[in-house]
Amino acid sequence: MSTADEQGPGAAPARRHRPRLLHEEEVRLADGWTSAWRVRCTCGLQGPHRPGRPGKRAAEADREEHLQSVAPPQSERCRDLRSHRTTWWDACPVCAHQMALPGM
Numbered sequence: 001m002s003t004a005d006e007q008g009p010g011a012a013p014a015r016r017h018r019p020r021l022l023h024e025e026e027v028r029l030a031d032g033w034t035s036a037w038r039v040r041c042t043c044g045l046q047g048p049h050r051p052g053r054p055g056k057r058a059a060e061a062d063r064e065e066h067l068q069s070v071a072p073p074q075s076e077r078c079r080d081l082r083s084h085r086t087t088w089w090d091a092c093p094v095c096a097h098q099m100a101l102p103g104m
């Protein structure tokens, strides 16, 4: 008898959001087949199908909405995205660490 624990080590990597717009050529909708856009994020989110030409803008709006929903509050967002190599919607460990320092 063995109790196999296949789970990885405890250090879970930070979940990042890298949403992409996908263009799907054949999507079945109520009124037939069409092409559609949808947003898909590395966190597992899949947006709804946004059919047709205006679908791209709708999917972009879905992406923006998702980022807004996962982003930290304005005051906790990274203040130097390039140096810290992060994005405005990811919690920045560098800035979070700096805010913990006393003496401001």
Ligand SMILES: [Zn+2]
Binding pocket: 016, 017, 018, 019, 041, 042, 043, 044, 045, 066, 070
């Ligand atoms: Zn996401």
Ligand SMILES: [Zn+2]
Binding pocket: 077, 078, 079, 080, 081, 084, 086, 092, 093, 094, 095, 096
């Ligand atoms: Zn930062």
